[in-house]
Amino acid sequence: MNELDRHDVLLLSELQRDARQTVQQLADAVGLSSTPCWKRVKEMESSGIIRGYTALVDREKVGLTLAVLAEVNLTRHNEDDVRRFEEAVAASPQIVSCYATTGQADYVIKVLVPDIKSYEAFLHDTAFKLPGVTHVRSSVVLKEVKAETKLPLQVPTAARTRRSG
Numbered sequence: 001m002n003e004l005d006r007h008d009v010l011l012l013s014e015l016q017r018d019a020r021q022t023v024q025q026l027a028d029a030v031g032l033s034s035t036p037c038w039k040r041v042k043e044m045e046s047s048g049i050i051r052g053y054t055a056l057v058d059r060e061k062v063g064l065t066l067a068v069l070a071e072v073n074l075t076r077h078n079e080d081d082v083r084r085f086e087e088a089v090a091a092s093p094q095i096v097s098c099y100a101t102t103g104q105a106d107y108v109i110k111v112l113v114p115d116i117k118s119y120e121a122f123l124h125d126t127a128f129k130l131p132g133v134t135h136v137r138s139s140v141v142l143k144e145v146k147a148e149t150k151l152p153l154q155v156p157t158a159a160r161t162r163r164s165g
Contacts, residue, residue: 092130
């Protein structure tokens with residue numbers, strides 16, 4: 001699946017809005033019959049466009065009240081050190097996102113913990129022990145202004161339509 005057509009984008013938008021819809025509800029929302037709708041969703045799942053389905057959990061209601069954005073620098077940037085760092089990040093449950101960046105930091109990570117004492121423990125027990133870490137600069141999040149999970153999908157114009165329903 002190379003290029004998404006109008007129906008694919010509408011299906012993805014509907015699934016991002018509510019992934020618990022039935023195939024018939026999805027089909028009605030995007031103007032397809034059930035079988036082609038189901039086939040498109042299955043094709044997008046098998047091609048990796050749809051990576052999975054999940055529940056959105058309110059982090060504060062489950063006790064993760066502190067969010068911290070931390071800039072991380074590595075001592076060396078050889079392939080082995082970077083791989084070991086990234087594997088260690090992936091294995092740390094408190095780190096919910098990690099981005100390799102340009103600019104002052106090599107990486108920016110988002111850490112969710114219950115409180116500042118937990119973050120201090122995370123720094124000493126995890127962050128400072130990550131392979132190759134030389135510096136961590138933390139910024140405590142005071143308020144999340146926007147934390148969107150939906151991708152900003154655009155319906156393609158008719159000239160870019162791949163297939164019809």
